[in-house]
Amino acid sequence: MSPKRKRSLLLGLPLLGFLVVLVVLGSGLGRDPSLLPSVLIDRPLPEFQAQRLDDPEQWLSPADLHGDIALLNIWATWCPTCYQEHTFLNTLRERDIAIYGVNYKDDREAALNWLSQLGDPYRFNIDDPEGQLGIELGVYGAPETFLLDAQGTIRYRHVGALDETVWEREFLPRIRQLEPQS
Amino acid sequence: MRWIGLLGLLSLLALPVQAAIDPFEFDHPEQRIRYHALIDELRCPTCQNQNIAESNAALANDLRQRVYTMIMDNHPDSEIRNFLVQRYGDFITYRPPVKPLTWLLWFGPFVALLIAAIALALWIRQRNAQPPAQIEETDRERLKRILAKHSGDL
Incomplete structure (x- = not known):
């Protein structure tokens, strides 16, 4: 190798390094750092024993959520985004989507009032006044929505409000994959 | 009166309460x-x-x-x-x-340091390998004349 070529190679190396750093950092630019991937994907629902929101006598466990492909929606009356999302959940209910709720760190009375006023899209709600189930699920902000398969395995987690766009982009393709081929 | 003054002074010695x-x-x-x-x-x-x-x-x-x-x-x-x-x-x-996904995070800086060290070593070796600068015969003559001319100044 001639000294001149060697020299231009040496000079080119920092440029190459810079480009690599640029690509690595650039790829992170489009990401929303507040969205954390769930570590529970493809894992069964965590074990829990919790009261049913509208019937404290009744204790619920993960097995109660088995049977259908379903959504598990974490919500609270103190959460403005949940209010915004609620209409769309009602729409999903009309489309016969099974939705279970976790009433997260909320007041039972307030939650039941909310459901009677805004409509109740849930099959049932799990009462989680202390946020203990929230910790088990790795919840870090309401609303969050998990997609469960019929065996109660977590397939996807969405953080933030559900709407038609998110539904069609993130949920529908996954649900189609989970549905038994007929 | 003196007692009050003494108490005042003593109060300055009071240890700060554990704040946390x-x-x-x-x-x-x-x-x-x-x-x-x-x-x-x-x-x-x-x-x-x-x-x-x-x-x-x-x-x-x-x-x-x-x-x-x-x-x-x-x-x-x-x-x-x-x-x-x-x-x-x-x-x-x-x-x-420490796992494959975080290798870049843990070892990246050391890899960068290693690359920099190798580059530096190569650069120094290349510089030392260059032959010392050649002086033309005419320049050597000129240098001699200048030195001779100014040797009296020192």
């Missing part, structure tokens, strides 16, 4: 140390640039509570850390585990 408010009670001081070490290195998932010791977020409060409960139940630190990582992911800890 700790809502939790521990059985051993060692548990308190572990508790503080853990909440210092655990990151709050809601307010992402704070640890759960600093954050006022409701979730940080819940997680502090959980760490406390687990310490009181005699879980070792590693178990408490694993408990949270299994639910919130590696994000929760400011000390991410």
